[in-house]
Amino acid sequence: MPLDDQSWGEYAVGNYERWDWYQETGKLVFSNNGTPEIEADIQFSGSYSTASETWMWAWANSSLDEKVKVSSRLIKELGEDLGLKQLVAGRWIGTEVDGWEMTSVLAKAIDAIGVYRTPTSNGFIYMAITDVRWLEK
Numbered sequence: 001m002p003l004d005d006q007s008w009g010e011y012a013v014g015n016y017e018r019w020d021w022y023q024e025t026g027k028l029v030f031s032n033n034g035t036p037e038i039e040a041d042i043q044f045s046g047s048y049s050t051a052s053e054t055w056m057w058a059w060a061n062s063s064l065d066e067k068v069k070v071s072s073r074l075i076k077e078l079g080e081d082l083g084l085k086q087l088v089a090g091r092w093i094g095t096e097v098d099g100w101e102m103t104s105v106l107a108k109a110i111d112a113i114g115v116y117r118t119p120t121s122n123g124f125i126y127m128a129i130t131d132v133r134w135l136e137k
Helices: 005-011 072-082 096-109
Strands: 018-022 027-032 035-049 054-057 091-093 114-120 123-134
Touching (some): 035 072, 035 096, 035 114, 054 096, 072 096, 096 114, 096 123
Antiparallel strands (some): 018 027, 027 035, 035 054, 035 123, 114 123
């Protein structure tokens, strides 16, 4: 079942003080008062740079751990099969909206339940969520 607005409402992720993602585990964690409360399994789709106004697929980003970008390689293969340049080019001029659209392509391909984006010092990291759960208190 997709993680739609109603599902996000159940988790109220916008009400948490912090979010942290961990490349080595492929987890996105939401916490309050230093206590982790929600954990999601993630796959990065890519990043958007506001400085260069470019989209970069996760598979093309050597600074990302393989654990969080392995699924993005499926999109490159799909692009090669279909002859779609935006899925094959590792980096290209784009917008923040392209980030959401490319993340939607990944989410559909891996049957994700939702998508999320976190800010960076010069843009955003986009990710697909494949599972989410409450952590025991």
